[in-house]
Amino acid sequence: MFTRNAILAAGLAACTAIPSISASAADVSLKVVGTWANLTNYQKHEGPFWAEKIGEASGGSIKGEIKPLTELGLKGFEIMRLLKLGVFDYAHGLPGYVASENAIFEGADLSTIAQDIETERKIADAYFPTLEKSFEEIYGAKLLQLYPFPSQTLWCATPVSGIEDLKGKKIRVYSTTLGDFVQGVGGESVTVSFGEVIPALEKGVVDCAITGTMSAYTAKWHQVATHAYTLRVGWGLAFGAMNLNKWNSLSADQQTTLTTELDALTEAMWAETATEDEVAVACLTGGKCEIGDAANMVLVEPSDADLKATEAVARDVILSRWAERCGADCADNWNKTVGPIVGLSAKK
Secondary structure, three states: OOOHHHHHHHHHHHHHOOOOOOOOOOOEEEEEEEOOOOOHHHHHHHHHHHHHHHHHHOOOOEEEEEEEHHHHOOOOOOHHHHHHHOOOOEEEEOHHHHOOOOHHHHOOOOOOOOOOHHHHHHHHHHHHHHHHHHHHHHHOEEEEEEEOOOOEEEEEOOOOOOHHHHOOOEEEEOOHHHHHHHHHOOOEEEEOOHHHHHHHHHHOOOOEEEEEHHHHHHOOHHHOOOEEEEEEEEOOOEEEEEEHHHHHHOOHHHHHHHHHHHHHHHHHHHHHHHHHHHHHHHHHEOOOOOOOOOOEOEEEOOOHHHHHHHHHHHHHHHHHHHHHHHOHHHHHHHHHHOHHHHOOOOOO
């Protein structure tokens, strides 16, 4: 078992330990940190995969022990630093949470760029080699997965009928690119941890908050938020990455098995997420809800004018600011990989 105290102790030990690389085919046990315990990606995919599936698929050669970051008392921003130290062998997390260390990690989930999951999948596939190289160079990690959470939208405790109503509003964000969107539409971006959003909405610290559709439902944001504005401002793209020393210690057969099974897991996660928006929004806005009690939020869908305004913000603010943060070479790479998919260019 690994607890928060064990994580800290392991981190100190890892700072002085010299990792060993072995090519033996001995059974291996992997310490894994997952995402949020209350969400589908962990409950139906990450958790069962490491606790059961990989052991069965490998004939017991690979065993996993997984805990969600929420159970470990982690925020998510520290995940890759801990993986680099060897505290964890495998980590699930959000590139947006590590983008403060290098803006290149934002490139596959820049706010508002993808308004549907099919486009987001194309972006993730095109940008994977860029992230793969960056994970290895910056964190000593092997990137093995990119997969989405449901679309990130706006949940407001005050009436909103469209994008113009976001002007002057204080809006909770969790990444720089979301802050760029909020500021681009005339709002004020406010950083609030996920667990503090409900009291922040109650007290007027924020007027609206951004999170995924299913996250909003399971966290019961509808207890305080009244309007669901379903403009897609992101996808909460997630990664799965392995400590490179640990990866190199696996046998060739173990690497093949792990890669094959993780690829299948990734496909299942994309397929599941594609259905969750509709389910969650219906549950939040008084529609048919088979996963719990339906709420009665006001559903506000983006108009054609909203989408046109969003494109202008993406081009003139979001991409421009990101190119400034990431640099000319980084922006040029995005223009060659992602740009053709969405018909946009990142220019400083």
